[in-house]
Structure formats: structure tokens, C-alpha cells
Amino acid sequence: xxxxxxxxxxxxxxxxxxxxxxxxxxxxxxxxxxxxxxxxxxxxxxxxxxxxxxxxxxxxxxxxxxxxxxxxxxxxxxxxxxxxxxxxxxxxxxxxxxxxxxxxxxxxxxxxxxxxxxxxxxxxxxxxxxxxxxxxxxxxxxxxxxxxxxxxxxxxxxxxxxxxxxxxxxxxxxxxxxxxxxxxxxxxxxxxxxxxxxxxxx
Amino acid sequence: xxxxxxxxxxxxxxxxxxxxxxxxxxxxxxxxxxxxxxxxxxxxxxxxxxxxxxxxxxxxxxxxxxxxxxxxxxxxxxxxxxxxxxxxxxxxxxxxxxxxxxxxxxxxxxxxxxxxxxxxxxxxxxxxxxxxxxxxxxxxxxxxxxxxxxxxxxxxxxxxxxxxxxxxxxxxxxxxxxxxxxxxxxxxxxxxxxxxxxxxxxxxxxxxxxxxxxxxxxxxxxxxxxxxxxxxxxxxxxxxxxxxxxxxxxxxxxxxxxxxxxxxxxxxxxxxxxxxxxxxxxxxxxxxxxxxxxxxxxxxxxxxxxxxxxxxxxxxxxxxxxxxxxxxxxxxxxxxxxxxxxxxxxxxxxxxxxxxxxxxxxxxxxxxxxxxxxxxxxxxxxxxxxxxxxxxxxxxxxxxxxxxxxxxxxxxxxxxxxxxxxxxxxxxxxxxxxxxxxxxxxxxxxxxxxxxxx
Numbered sequence: 129x130x131x132x133x134x135x136x137x138x139x140x141x142x143x144x145x146x147x148x149x150x151x152x153x154x155x156x157x158x159x160x161x162x163x164x165x166x167x168x169x170x171x172x173x174x175x176x177x178x179x180x181x182x183x184x185x186x187x188x189x190x191x192x193x194x195x196x197x198x199x200x201x202x203x204x205x206x207x208x209x210x211x212x213x214x215x216x217x218x219x220x221x222x223x224x225x226x227x228x229x230x231x232x233x234x235x236x237x238x239x240x241x242x243x244x245x246x247x248x249x250x251x252x253x254x255x256x257x258x259x260x261x262x263x264x265x266x267x268x269x270x271x272x273x274x275x276x277x278x279x280x281x282x283x284x285x286x287x288x289x290x291x292x293x294x295x296x297x298x299x300x301x302x303x304x305x306x307x308x309x310x311x312x313x314x315x316x317x318x319x320x321x322x323x324x325x326x327x328x329x330x
Numbered sequence: 331x332x333x334x335x336x337x338x339x340x341x342x343x344x345x346x347x348x349x350x351x352x353x354x355x356x357x358x359x360x361x362x363x364x365x366x367x368x369x370x371x372x373x374x375x376x377x378x379x380x381x382x383x384x385x386x387x388x389x390x391x392x393x394x395x396x397x398x399x400x401x402x403x404x405x406x407x408x409x410x411x412x413x414x415x416x417x418x419x420x421x422x423x424x425x426x427x428x429x430x431x432x433x434x435x436x437x438x439x440x441x442x443x444x445x446x447x448x449x450x451x452x453x454x455x456x457x458x459x460x461x462x463x464x465x466x467x468x469x470x471x472x473x474x475x476x477x478x479x480x481x482x483x484x485x486x487x488x489x490x491x492x493x494x495x496x497x498x499x500x501x502x503x504x505x506x507x508x509x510x511x512x513x514x515x516x517x518x519x520x521x522x523x524x525x526x527x528x529x530x531x532x533x534x535x536x537x538x539x540x541x542x543x544x545x546x547x548x549x550x551x552x553x554x555x556x557x558x559x560x561x562x563x564x565x566x567x568x569x570x571x572x573x574x575x576x577x578x579x580x581x582x583x584x585x586x587x588x589x590x591x592x593x594x595x596x597x598x599x600x601x602x603x604x605x606x607x608x609x610x611x612x613x614x615x616x617x618x619x620x621x622x623x624x625x626x627x628x629x630x631x632x633x634x635x636x637x638x639x640x641x642x643x644x645x646x647x648x649x650x651x652x653x654x655x656x657x658x659x660x661x662x663x664x665x666x667x668x669x670x671x672x673x674x675x676x677x678x679x680x681x682x683x684x685x686x687x688x689x690x691x692x693x694x695x696x697x698x699x700x701x702x703x704x705x706x707x708x709x710x711x712x713x714x715x716x717x718x719x720x721x722x723x724x725x726x727x728x729x730x731x732x733x734x735x736x737x738x739x740x741x742x743x744x745x746x747x748x749x750x751x752x753x754x755x756x757x758x759x760x761x762x763x764x765x766x767x768x769x770x771x772x773x774x775x776x777x778x779x780x781x782x783x784x
Binding site: 155192196246250269273277278282285286290293296297299300301302305306308309313315316319320323324325326 | 396398399400457460461463464469470472474475476477478479480482485486488489492493494499500503504749
């Protein structure tokens with residue numbers, strides 16, 4: 129099946145979800161956005177990979193989202209409140225972040241054609257999507273030190289990289305290892321969210 | 331039997347089992363030391379790809395293990411590195427008897443050594459970047475123990491190690507592409523810049539070094555030192571592999587210019603910062619930065635060499651081992667000082683040398699060793715580095731010396747702070763007998779290693 133017609137809708141989905149992830153003040157919506165983001169990544173990795181291989185991205189991504197969800201639920205309300213740390217400077221903080229998102233969205237179209245020239249197999253929507261995710265993920269990292277937001281930012285960056293890297297590397301082992309890295313990152317994130325509330329073991 | 335089963339799967343499986351019984355600390359530490367020493371000994375004695383008679387049984391340790399179309403290769407050429415990894419991990423486990431870095435230390439240490447071995451074995455070797463990230467993830471529970479507030483250093487460590495991986499993988503692909511066009515003439519600056527960013531992030535090169543001083547003041551000193559040992563060692567060995575796999579890279583000036591620039595900036599700035607520190611833990615962090623800088627310079631000094639791996643490894647392996655030894659003793663000493671005084675700031679440890687002399691002397695000597703002080707373990711490798719630099723880049727020697735003098739100045743300051751109390755204060759020895767024996771043996775080992783390697 130030719131999945132190329134789905135590339136552009138997937139790009140739009142990724143732009144919306146990664147922006148939502150950055151702007152959202154509700155951790156539930158953020159994790160839902162992250163899960164939707166993995167669907168977009170799945171669609172774009174379908175272009176160079178088989179459905180089975182691309183599905184590893186979707187499944188590991190959704191498991192990662194579940195792990196984060198469980199982690200933040202287990203951590204309780206005290207920690208979930210701190211998720212809203214960025215709201216202290218509302219509304220100026222949110223406007224600033226919106227402008228930053230806009231800036232990344234404007235810069236990416238100028239870089240994407242150069243990146244897609246690196247490999248003939250790399251289409252413009254893939255390069256564009258990869259760069260948007262990397263850019264907005266980096267922005268996320270720059271704005272906060274909250275473990276959930278940091279891990280969400282890192283997962284976003286890795287997703288962006290994986291879209292581009294999938295074009296040049298189709299090894300099953302790499303797909304597995306990258307999925308493992310994603311899952312490991314999510315488990316680490318969940319651990320870091322819960323760790324201050326955990327019982328001291330000495 | 332396969333070499334990957336022995337040096338990757340056995341420690342990994344042992345790590346899993348020891349995690350389950352981690353509450354029995356004495357047993358896990360003893361088991362960890364036994365496994366580490368056993369594997370180091372096996373690496374020393376094992377004949378690869380030859381039939382061994384064990385009574386009526388015949389066994390052959392094959393060097394290649396294939397999975398999902400990729401290979402893990404551990405052969406006789408990796409023997410020294412395997413000994414380094416497993417002998418040093420045993421030393422760290424031994425030190426953990428005194429420092430109590432947490433129940434997870436031995437399982438995580440074994441898992442890290444397995445992952446470190448995997449970075450040497452995996453082919454294509456570029457996939458090692460993913461394993462370095464996995465090793466960093468394993469280390470997080472040590473840095474952020476349950477029930478303690480989460481420090482910013484841990485978050486930064488996680489961030490930089492994660493960001494480094496894509497850069498290395500992507501640069502690898504670009505280099506691979508360049509090599510298919512038969513070499514450096516097709517190589518543009520892009521892959522070099524991307525590789526450079528990857529190295530900057532993974533090796534905590536300025537300006538991505540901030541997690542090292544942060545962790546050294548936030549985390550348990552022994553855990554921080556272990557992380558400072560394991561990750562940079564892994565990345566340095568990976569770096570050597572990187573250059574030896576692409577022989578034409580060794581004639582690419584831009585890469586070596588980058589290595590010299592990054593290394594000398596680290597040594598110089600680390601030394602200057604170290605001279606002005608007022609916290610023993612942070613001093614250790616800056617000493618590590620300087621040591622990472624020296625390993626970058628050492629790799630850089632292989633510029634133009636036809637066989638970089640075989641030329642650099644004989645210096646890099648002792649350098650890494652001496653780093654491990656000095657850091658281990660320094661961290662044990664700092665852990666004891668922190669337990670007895672409640673702080674590692676100069677204000678808190680003032681006059682501690684008279685109250686806990688073994689720990690104070692151990693900390694100062696380990697510091698001097700990493701600064702390359704004559705007769706101590708760090709000196710011969712520093713000398714070897716300076717001799718190599720004199721041939722390749724004599725201009726950098728001055729910067730390296732300034733950095734080393736800065737670190738020595740930091741050591742002298744801590745010496746003064748630790749022993750500058752009233753002369754009437756009676757010298758006490760509140761350290762336990764085990765602590766005294768370990769620290770005395772450790773400091774003697776620093777001298778012995780220094781004299782032996784000289």
C-alpha cells in the first residue's frame with residue numbers, strides 16, 4: 129500500500145501535537161498529545177519501513193505514554209500540581225511560548241529542504257516533521273526542569289530523529305534498540321516523578 | 331560457548347538476580363566482586379576461538395554472536411579492555427562496602443559493565459551510541475535514590491546523554507556515506523560538526539559540562555564518582571573505535587583540530603575553576619573534567635597515525651584504570667568525610683584532617699594523583715600524554731600545564747583547609763579499621779601504580 133498521501137496529514141498532526149505538548153497545562157492532555165504524536169511518527173515511518181517494523185514505534189510509544197501516565201498518577205496530586213509551574217507567569221508565559229512555537233514552525237520550512245537533500249529517500253514532509261519535533265522538543269527542554277516535561281521533550285526529540293533516521297537505517301536491531309531507549313526513558317521519567325515520594329531504602 | 335554470553339549476558343543476568351535480592355547487601359557486594367574478578371580473570375586467561383579441554387568436556391569460546399542480522403564481536407583484541415572493565419568494576423564494588431551507596435549499586439554496576447562491554451562488541455559499532463544511553467538510564471536510580479529530592483544535575487545528565495545519542499548515530503550514517511564515496515575528499519564539515527556535538531554532549535565538554543559539578547555536590551560522592559568513571563570511559567573507548575573504523579578520518583584535520591580544541595578548553599577551564607572551588611565534591615568534578623580533557627587530547631594526538639587504536643590504547647587503558655583507582659579512593663575518602671562532618675564545603679571540613687586523618691590524606695593524595703603529581707598513579711600517563719603532545723601539538727602543552735597547576739592549586743587549598751586547624755587539636759582516628767585499611771592500601775596503590783608505570 130502506498131502511504132505517501134498520508135504523509136502531509138501526519139505532518140499536520142505532529143505539528144499540532146508537539147505544540148499542544150508544549151503549551152498544555154494539563155498533564156493528561158499532554159500525555160494524550162504525546163500518544164497522538166506517536167501515531168504521526170508511525171505514519172511517517174511507514175514510508176520507508178514495513179507496517180510491522182513501523183508498528184514497533186507506535187507500540188513502544190504508547191507503552192511509554194502509559195508508563196508516564198501511571199507514574200504521574202502514582203506520584204499523587206502534590207507532584208501533578210508542579211506540572212503547572214509554567215503557569216505562574218500566565219498569561220505572558222503562555223504567549224511567549226506560543227511565539228516560540230511559531231518561531232520554530234517558521235524556521236523549519238527553511239531548513240527542511242536542505243535536510244531532505246541528505247538522502248534521496250527522505251521526503252520533505254518527513255524532514256519537516258522530524259525538524260519540528262526536534263525543535264519543539266528542544267524548546268520544551270529549555271523551558272522547564274520538571275521530570276515529566278523533560279522526558280516528554282526528550283521523547284519528542286527522539287521521535288523527530290527517528291523519523292529522519294528510519295529513512296537511512298532499516299535494521300530490525302536498531303528499531304528494537306531505539307524502542308528500548310524510548311521505553312527506558314519513559315520508565316526513568318516515571319521513576320524520577322515518583323522518587324521524592326518513595327520510601328527511603330538506605 | 332560464546333564470548334558475548336560470558337561478558338555480556340552473565341553480568342546482565344547477575345544484575346537482574348541481584349536486584350531481586352538487593353536487600354542482602356553483604357551478599358550482593360560479595361557476589362558482585364566475585365563475578366567481576368571472575369570475568370576479568372577469564373578475560374585474561376581465556377583462549378578465543380580455540381578448543382579448551384575441561385576434563386571430559388570440550389569447550390570453545392567463539393568471538394562472534396549474531397542476532398537480527400547484526401553481530402556482537404568480542405575477540406582476543408578486546409582482552410585488555412575486558413580486564414579493565416571487570417577488574418575496575420570489582421574495585422568499585424569493594425569500595426562500596428565502606429561507602430554504602432545504596433542497595434542498587436552492585437546490580438546497576440554489573441548492568442553498566444555489561445552495557446559497556448556491549449558498546450565494544452556491537453557491529454556496526456555506531457549502535458554503541460544507543461547502548462551508552464541505556465547505560466546512562468541504568469545509572470539514574472543511583473543518582474536519584476528513593477525518598478530524596480530530585481537534583482537538577484540528574485535531570486541535566488539525563489538530558490545531555492539522551493541528546494548525544496542521535497548526533498552520534500546520525501554522524502555515523504554521514505561518515506558511512508562518505509566512506510562509500512571512497513574517503514575524505516567527499517567529506518564536508520557537516521558530519522564533523524554533528525559528531526562534535528555528540529562528543530560535546532556525551533563527554534560533558536564545555537559548555538555541556540554543568541552536570542558534572544552539579545552531580546558532585548548533589549549526589550552521594552561515591553555514586554557521582556562511579557558515574558564520572560563509567561560514562562566518560564565508555565565514550566572514550568567508543569571514540570577510539572570510531573577513528574579506527576574509518577582510517578581515512580585520521581587524515582581529516584578538522585576532526586583533530588576539534589579534539590585538540592575541546593580537550594585543551596576542558597583542561598584549561600577545568601583547572602582554572604578547580605583552583606577557586608570551595609567544595610571538595612565539586613573539586614572532584616572539575617578533576618574529572620580535566621581528566622576527560624586529557625583523554626580527548628590523547629585521542630587527538632593520534633592524528634595522522636596509520637594505526638590509531640593500537641597506538642593510543644596502551645596509554646588510554648592505564649589512564650582509565652588510574653582514573654578509576656584515584657576516583658574510587660577519592661570518593662571513599664569524601665564519603666567518610668561527609669558522614670563524619672555532614673558537609674563537603676571548605677567551611678564544613680575545616681580541620682577535618684586532624685579528626686579523620688586517613689580519609690583526609692586519601693582525598694588529598696587521590697586529588698594530587700589526578701592532577702598528575704610525580705610518583706603518584708596519574709603521573710606516568712600525564713607524562714606520556716605530554717610527550718605525545720610535544721611531537722604533535724607543542725603549543726597545547728602550556729594550556730595543559732596551566733590546567734594541571736590549577737588542579738594542583740585546588741588540591742593545595744583543600745590540604746590547607748583540611749589540616750589548618752589549631753595545632754593543639756589531638757589527632758584522632760574515628761575511621762573504622764576497615765576504612766583505615768582500605769584507605770591506606772589505596773594510597774599505597776596510588777604510589778605503587780605510579781612507580782610501576784613510570
